[in-house]
Amino acid sequence: MTPPSAATPSDIAELSRCTAVFLPGDPARTGRVAFWRPDGVPPSGPATGSAEELTVVVPVDGTDDGPHDDPTGPSPTGLAVETHTVRALLLPLGEALPVLTRARARAAQTGPGQCDPATAFWGAAAVLALQLAARGRLLPGLSATDHDAWRVGPLTPDDLTRVRELAAAMPPTAHATPLPVSGPVLLPEPERHLRAFLDAVADGLPRSPAAALASGGPSFAAPAPRRLPEQRSWAADVAAGHDAGVRLSIRIELLHGGGGNGKADGPRFRAVLQLHSLTDPALVADAAEVWAGTSPITPALGPRARMDALLTLRRAARAWAPLTPLLSAAVPDALDLADEEVTELLGPAAGALDAAGVQVHWPRELARGLTARAVIGPDGEDEAQDDTGPRFPAFLSADALLRFSWRFAVGDQELTRAELDGLAEASRPVVRLRDQWVLLDPDAARRVRDRQDRKLTPADALGAVLTGRTEAEGTDVEVRATGWLEALRDHLADPEGTAGAQRAPVPQPSALAATLRDYQLRGLDWLVRMTSIGLGGCLADDMGLGKTITLIALHLHRMGIPEAAGPTLVVCPTSLMGNWRREIERFAPGTPVRRYHGSARSLDGLDDGEFVLTTYGTMRLDAQRLAEAGPWGMVVADEAQHVKNPFSATARQLRTIGAKARVALSGTPIENNLSELWAILDWTTPGVLGTHGAFRRRYAQAVESGSDPEAAARLAKLVRPFLLRRRKSDPGIAPELPPKTETDRAVALTKEQAGLYEAVVREILAEISGTGGLVRRGLIVKLLTGLKQICNHPAQYLKEDRPVVPGRSGKLELLDELLDTILAEGASVLVFTQYVRMARILEGHLAARGVPAQLLHGGTPVARREEMVRRFQDGEVPVFLLSLKAAGTGLNLTRAGHVVHYDRWWNPAVEAQATDRAYRIGQTQPVQVHRIIAEGTVEDRIAAMLTRKRELADAVLGSGEGALTELTDSELAELVELRGTER
Structure with missing residues (x-):
């Protein structure tokens, strides 16, 4: 298709709020999507789009005195409509797809108010087109002007139902461009318009840069249109059957008695051709009735029923040759089947016919096929029980092998080995067994009979019994467990033990100094x-x-x-x-x-x-x-x-x-x-x-x-x-949590940080000793500030212009761990630091890692702040870096489920205000607050005061750094001493 979209997240958010309408092209891949705003403001978007005027039809209530081009008066429904000329941004289909699919996701997450209904509709259509293409539902053909073109197909009845249901939900604005006809305004018919969009997506997807090399030529591979008028007959042949208004099936009938084929030892088989209505698959008639005009559903099949049936039959005959005689029959009603043809229909021929759009239906009176299942469990001597039931062995022990044995059945009747031998030696595809006819492939029966019992390790056995299926000798088979393995499966089927009310849960250990939720x-x-x-x-x-x-x-x-x-x-x-x-x-x-x-x-x-x-x-x-x-x-x-x-x-x-x-x-x-x-x-x-x-x-x-x-x-x-796996949003989990969970996360200093820390402590404590008054207070503030900066990152303290960031800070390593986890959960996060320099270091580091982030600080203009808040709240940027003073108040950032305080503020009320940017009215999810603390440092000591000495903490932290300047030399040394935590 076209190169990946150049639309930025901001472009996508803007265009999601616009009205979208699809404009078909010839060939289909040249179609475009137009985005326009009902308020008349020209939409903005990627430079690859083109700004053009677009004529659209809009409903009016009769009171609008604004400018319009052509009032058409009341419509047949009684609503008035008008044609307007609007400024629109037209995007090639390949670039519009990401916009449409994300608009659909946005509408699903935030509700219809945040996304235009027409744009959300075309997003749903884009997803359907991509799903059909992923399933290989693509057909080659020619456009109306003989250009090479792909389209969606063949579509199953379920696919057709989805298309029709989606078309029925098409908003009027999604097909609001009038058809180029004279007279009354006509809009594209919804289902036809939707099919044109699906074909346009299908036509573009296979055309990758390497497609022409893989296919051996540019036709159907290169984006540039190629006229192929000489392929018109071939294209019509490919379409045969897929464009039919009816669907075919083959009903197999069982004819008892001798006759035609001279076999008196069993029934004969006959294939009867049936026609189904595409609009109502329940309407079905034999071909003989349709040709004779005696079927009551003939009118529902349409006037082209016979021709459509022959087109489909021609395609089916290519898939399975025995159907060929029906093509020359006056009435293609039925044909007798030889035994080998029945055997073919039991195997790959049925799949080939299904791909050609023809299903095979067997009589209900036949027991269909031979089924095999595996029974896995311990040998009798391996069974062990106690008073509470089966006792499980040491599961990871290599010698705890289990028996894998085969069981065979026809229908719900398990077979003896002698009966299985009889089926395997049969010469016909139908055999009499226990007063019923059994339909099977004798070769398959012989392969099944030759399967051998074997041994399994407990791990392999458990994997099989938990899913109820396993792969044996290249075949997927059903599995049943016995003995202690069956009890173990039941034991594991209820991970949290909620179903086993009779079993007392494990009590909380008495040595645990906490109460578990x-x-x-x-x-x-x-x-x-x-x-x-x-x-x-x-x-x-x-x-x-x-x-x-x-x-x-x-x-x-x-x-x-x-x-x-x-x-x-x-x-x-x-x-x-x-x-x-x-x-x-x-x-x-x-x-x-x-x-x-x-x-x-x-x-x-x-x-x-x-x-x-x-x-x-x-x-x-x-x-x-x-x-x-x-x-x-x-x-x-x-x-x-x-x-x-x-x-x-x-x-x-x-x-x-x-x-x-x-x-x-x-x-x-x-x-x-x-x-x-x-x-x-x-x-x-x-x-x-x-x-x-x-x-x-x-x-x-x-x-x-x-x-x-x-x-x-x-x-x-x-x-x-x-x-x-439990999520905060799971029933019974979030109610157990406080609305806000706060966690102190301790990290060790790197060797570089520890060396800097100790050097600064020695140097400034020596300067402080013997000083007093304002000089002393100034030195203490300098000391505390320097130590906090070292704890953050050496590059911040050293004021490096182009720092090497990774590997030098324990805090930064933890922040990377946190962000990886948070972003993997699809959550958003606020990261606060009191230092703009540190915030810029983080911004550069995250950019180098490819993590989407934005930075707000005191110098950010008001208009820019508002735009940044909007982008964060809309989910365009998941990581918001903020300086504590600039962003601590006045912002509503309720999208954040996590708040990280990269460094500590001396006054907990300031931290609380910053946290409340996320934890406030309007917040609908639990908020996790992470405070990163450098272990063994002044930060660690201040955090400890909060829990061990509340009175002192209130006195010191409530007044900020000023109170710390009143400490004695010995108290200050105790506070800032580094206590062996470097790595």
Whole structure:
């Protein structure tokens, strides 16, 4: 098609509010979409569009005295209409498609008030066109002027229904350009106009830059029109059957007794041709009746029914040759079928006919085909039970094999091996079995009979029974579980245990210094159930729902179970290590915790109940040492999307560390494709999703392409037990949360930051010593300001003109982690800093990462501020950088579900005012506030005052930096001392 749209997000937002109308062209791909505003203001858009005058028809109420071109008077419906000339922006169809589809999405999200109905309509039409093209519903042909052109087709009855329903919903303004005829004003007929648009999209899509090379020539591949009058006959032949006003089907009849073919040992088969109405598929008649004119539905089929039927039949005969004699028959009513022809219809011939628009219907009295299903379960000697029912084995043990055995049935009757042998040895496609005729392909029966029982690992078996299907010997078969595997499937089918009212949930550990919310208790219960039977899982709750505290509770619970006890290894990004340590010390006081990081890292004296915190980088370097330090009671991968590439060194090394249980934490388990989900779950429970190649083939490719809607449902059944995902918007979750959740996120300084910090502390404390009055106060403010800037980023303190930004600030690393998660959830975020210089550093850094962001500060003009607010509220820019003083008041930014305070303000009321830009009347979603604190620094000390010494905090922080200038030398040194947190 044409090159990608040059429209910016601002252009798309502007054009979404305009009225859109489609202007057909010849060939179809040259059609354009015109955007115009009812208020007469010329719309703005990309430079590739052309501004032109457009004649449109608009309804009037009889009181409009404004300018118009041609009052046409009352319409047949009693409404008056007029033709107006408006200034419009015309876009080529390829560039208009992104505008239309996003307008449709915008209308779905925000309601009809934020998007013009006509534009939203053409957006829905664009989506339908793209879906048809993705399914391969494209036909080559010629336009009215003999140019090469693609169009949509052949359309199924369901497709036709969708087209007609959409056409019926077309707003008047969507086809408001009058037809070029004399006399009364006529508008395009909606369904014809919609079909022209669908054909225009179809005509452009296959014409990529490489299409001509792939097809061997420019026809039907290059964008430039090519006249092919010599292909008119061929084009008419391609269209034969697809443009017919009727649909054909073949009804197979069973003729009992001997006769025609000399076979007295079974029934004969006959194919009867039937005609269906396209407008009402329930109207059907035999071809013999239509040709004789005796069918009561003949008028409904239309005057061209016979010709249309012959056109379709000619196409069907090319797909399956036995139909050819009907083309020369006086009445193409029916033909007798030989056994081999019946066998062909049981196989690929039926598919070829269906592609040609002809379906095959078999008699109901026949038991149709042979079905096979697999029964998977333990051998009898492997069954183990106790008083509570089946006992699950250690699931990840390699020797816990299960039996995979075959069962065969006709209809709902299971066959014996002797009966199966009889079917396999049959010479005809119809066999008598248990007082009924069975229709089958004998070759297929022989292949089925030769299938052998085999053994499966528990992980492979569980994946099969959870979906109810598996692939065996290249065939998709039904699966049934038995024994403890059946009980395990039922156990996993209800991840949060809500259906098992008779089973008491796991109580909160008594050592946990907090009260878990209801949904957190359910998450704990799920993790306990999974890990207790040797299975892992991924806790994928939204950010801010308490994944960390739930994991701490799980650790404490497992400490009370001797067979589960052991140290817990937490692998996380460097920026989260400080937060993990704080949370453990806060919610599990007395639980030993160590950082395995830095040059002095050690695993000596590891305690069973201990938490060991390490980073992905350190784990990758020391994987063998960590593996040998086991057995680990549990290994936790926090922000598990870090191992989403299963072939990366990080992912491979993580797999080498054994544990009794593996748990992944991630708010975004899928960022780009389903292989990332496979990588995470194949680590938590190896083998449960099959090999990576099989997973891509059976699920990922079909789901990502949209080619198999059922694949997504099958994958959901398989994944659901191993991934617990709760969103803030889920019923029963958001009511459990406070309207605003505030979290302090601690990060360590980099070595560069720590060195700068200590040097500034030494230098300025030496200057302060012995001074007094205003000089002393000024030096203290200088010290505190410098330290805060160092905590933010060395480049801010050093006032570097062209700084190297990545890798130098713990805060920046955490901000990147937060933004990746927030944007992956489709949310928006405000990022506050009190320093404009720091905001500009962030702006440049995010631009380099390709993260859409905008910056508002004190120098931003009022008009520009209003435009920036509108763009943020409209969802055009998801990250809004703001200086605290300039944006702390007077702005309504309720689209934000997250607020990040990159640095701390001394007065909490100022921070609260900034947070209230998002948390205010009109906010409809929970707000998560993230305060980033440099661990072990003056920021850390001030934050601690807020919780430990409220009275002192009110006195100090409520007055800002001024109160800190009154501290003694020893108090000041205590406040600013750096306490060993560098990485």
